[in-house]
Amino acid sequence: MKKLIAGNWKMNGSIQKNALLIQGIIKGIEAEPNLLSACDFAVFPPFVFIPSINKEIKNAAGKIILGAQDCSAFDAGAYTGEVSPLMLKETGCTHVILGHSERRQYHGETDELISRKAQAANKAGLITVICVGETLEEREAGEAQKIVGRQLSSSIPETATAENTIIAYEPVWAIGTGKTATPDDAQAMHGFIRKKLNEQLEDSQKLRILYGGSMKPENAKDLLAAPDIDGGLIGGASLQVADFLSIGRAAL
Ligand code: PEP
Secondary structure, three states, X not given: OOEEEEEEOOOOOOHHHHHHHHHHHHHHHHHOOHHHHHEEEEEEOOHHHHHHHHHHHHHOOOOOEEEEOOXXXXXXXXXXXXXOHHHHHHOOOOEEEEOOHHHHHHOOOOHHHHHHHHHHHHHOOOEXXXXXXXXXXXXXXXXXXXXXXXXXXXXXXXXXXXXXXXXXXXXXXXXXXXOOOOHHHHHHHHHHHHHHHHHHOOOHHHOOEEEEOOOXXXXXXXXXXXXXXXXXXXXXXXXXXXXXXXXXXXXX
């Protein structure tokens, strides 16, 4: 399966900084066309920058996938502060991240809400990137698979298929901490996720499972070599053009 190298920009940057970031990524990809034969690249900017990043991507013949970091579970109406999946679609997004651990932790998002958001996103024609992952306490208590298993069965909606859904395994203790799961530990969890998805979805072999958690140029090659790791969801290192491209190169 072709790898997906996805940059979650989180709440970073400015109009100018993010324009420079996307321009740098496009320039790098155009300079090394073989990168696109090894992997797809995606970026997930903050909502307000989506239209301008979309313009840059379109000018580069749409070589990069564009997504948002969250969406509403509602289609339209009196939901102050929310952004609907259809609005994302209209502004050029094809993908949306849902259930990132930062949203679960700081915004109280539950599996049930994530499932409703995913259903609304699928209905609007968006591909979801549903995040799952255990905390350090849960891992140390030997409960990592139990937690991830529950997140999978409760946050993936019935509208999900191998084509409109991507799973990102992001151990919470590895996000933004510099700590990374070893390729063996990550593969063990990805293998478990694949097995669990077999029970929930048809064609789950075709579904991409990304690893996220301090992925960087130094560890990307070993992680991406694991049989069930189909790409990376990258936070910090996706904000540096050279690091992001170098992670893509690790998929070659
Ligand atoms: C993330 O937030 O999705 C992430 C994986 O962040 P980082 O790469 O910075 O750990």
